[in-house]
Amino acid sequence: MADTYDFRAVERKWQERWEASGIYATPDDGREKYYVLEMLPYPSGDLHVGHAKNYTLGDVIARMTRMLGYAVLHPMGWDSFGLPAENAAIARGADPNVWTRENIANMQRQVRLMGTSYDWSREITTCDPEYYRWNQWIFLRLYEQGLAYKREAPVNWCPHDQTVLANEQVIDGRCWRCDTPVERRNLSQWFLKITAYADRLLAGLDELEGWPDRTKTMQRNWIGRSEGTQYSFGIENTEERISVFTTRVDTLFGATYLAVAPEHPIVEQIVTKKQAAGVREFAQSLRSKSELERTSLMEKAGVFTGAYAINPLSHERIPIWVTNYVLAEYGTGAIGGVPAHDERDFDFARKNGLPIAQVIAKPGSDITVPLTEPYVEDGRLIASGDFTGMSSARARKAITERLAAMGIGEARINYRFRDWLVSRQRYWGTPIPIVYCSACGEVPVPDDRLPVVLPADVPITGEGSPLARDERFINTNCPKCGGPAKRESDTMDTFFESSWYYLRYIDPRNAEQPWDPRKAAKWAPVDQYIGGTEHTVLHLLYSRFFYKFFHDRGWVSGADEPFTRLFHQGFVLSNGEKMSKSRGNVVGIDQTADTTGVDAMRLFLMYVTPPEDTADWTEEGISGRVRFVNRVWRACEPLTQAARSVDVRSMPEPDTPEEKALLRAVHVAAKSAIDETRSRRFHYNTTIAKLDEYVNALTGMVQTHRESRAVLYAVHALPLIIAPFAPHMAEELWERLGHATSVHLEPYLEPDERALAVEEITLVVQVNGKIRARLQASPGITEDDAFRLALEQSGVRAQLDGKEIRKRIFVPDKLLNLVV
């Protein structure tokens, strides 16, 4: 028996050699490009097998694509700004920079340990001044275009992290990082005008055929486009008007009250003396509540302001209420309450004894019976003045036109999502390159003074903004007038860095610009992006926004979407449970590399489930792949000398059915790997199953057919075929087969039609759809021949039993169905 396979020695040997020889450098020749990218990791510490699944998938795709003849770009870097580094500083006095660099060093080591094929010459680290200077540069370009602006607005404040959050970072009213209920505060903050791209962000989704539908749907819902009408109600005894937005202007005649958000500025002006105390108390009670309490408070409540509005078409006088269910941030912060045709308004009107006036009739019913529940569908208008009798759709148009003619309304599109709040009151991030001068006001830092460097040795306490307290940093001179000025003390949301990093990889050492547009024209966009579902809205939406902006500036060409195809990998459980430090069940990379080997780990992760599904890491499961690795070694290694003489690019003719079957198994496996790659299905679990069959066939023959050309060919082809999955063992066998160059730079094994062809098929014979016989036959057998053979089968004859055959269904090489 061959020596047992020493995976530790082999894996270390090849990782060192690949490193030294730089075989994974991105080629820049005439070959077609392919850009494979896994989402930029945050360097939080140790990697576990969950990370390994993500990087293995990307690596298998990169290696397969490389062997299929593409110029593959497969880079790696570190999303290294962010709160964990600061929290480490607060918790144990660590320097965020040192802490981050140590983590990066460790994670980089572990990523290499997984046998990945990254082009490390393109590595980027977002907390490097040479990276974030381009953050600042991009920020200034957005600023010039009016797409970055500062304004005071009610924002989400996390009291634990002591910073504001983007809307996208508030999950169920809680901070996405620390789960603390988020508060509302009125603060002056920097925003990026992502809403200016709303329609293009929506329309672009339709073009993204390589994206999961779920993800596209979630982005559509997040953007939340709704078409409607904005119009205004007059207020009795004043010149003031209140604007409302509605998608159902056809129900206008059914408005029986007007509801406004407590924060609406009009409230102060219109509230009557008598009602003032009650309204103030109501607004106060809401203000002191966290966002979470307010949204989970399903009970609708409100207070009458004492004021009345006038319906612009019916001229009815309706009361104005302050309510908790109208949101200040959406639409105009006020609505016309139509209880008969809206569930929320119905609910509210019932609780507060407000009238319910039906103005839409269900098609086919003329009679108006008192509504027991709101009728929210379209219908035909009743009791609606000139518009009575119209369909809802027609009335929406007609009423909008009437309001427009009166000068008090217009068609309007509203979006649910808000501009992206990008400033953070934290230290470990990119400084926002703006200076405040008492004479010149808000002044952008000129490009030639970038980067605005984040100062070192800043005390971090977790209270307030660290940079705001740092006199060395804050005090500067105005770039315009040279007078004393103050720097912006806020830093950027870390999602800013990750919104464009994939372009920096294309030209990572460019000192003149973030990237050369000519290089981007070649390498962008990313062809295959791989990452978790948690970034469905945040990172993926922001990146799409940035890319469209870059496209508009001419910095990228072609399509205006950054990621042509997107794949969400599933996560990894440990014995059915979520991996966590507190459970003590985290399966680490170092440990796995030492106990089972990296090749076995990679094979297992690709084999256990399709890559999009949740995988379960178990001892038994991984042992199956350890066995496989050893089986391959035992089958191939002893024959590597003998197999040297075989040309792997020229398949031998089989002499026996066994050899034929073996050659077929070889080519079926190769074809599966190629098909899964080209179809972008990536179900390599089925490929590895076919590799099992290949190795099983080979194992059965290596002892008895040592001299067989087919066996030696199968031995020689195996490292070529498993190279993307088990790169170390493949390389070792390849070397022992007498090759001086890397198997990873070889073309993949081309599936041979002769090997894939079968000489005998199994034809299923059914009677009335039930299987009664299986015939061995040559491919291409005719229906008549099949029928004749079928009638000779006793099982078929017994079923026919003299009955009349009414119909014959013949599927060539598959099945014959006789209907009696």
Added chain:
RNA sequence: GGGCAAGUGGCGGAACUGGUAGACGCGCUGGAUUUAGGUUCCAGUGGGGCAACCCAUCAGAGUUCGAGUCUCUGCUUGCCCACCA
């Protein structure tokens, strides 16, 4: 409450376009090798029946010569959104 996805052996899964359900692996059972354990190798492994056969892809209906796959209803699970006017 709304939306989307999914339910196949003891387990992970295969069957991609309606055409041999359960490939491949894990586990389990028996045997061989071994001082023993482990390793390795061989055989078996959805349920029922002596057998011919019958029953099986969450449940029920439908379409079809034929349904794991298509349609409808219900159940279960997972994820996402939840006062967005």
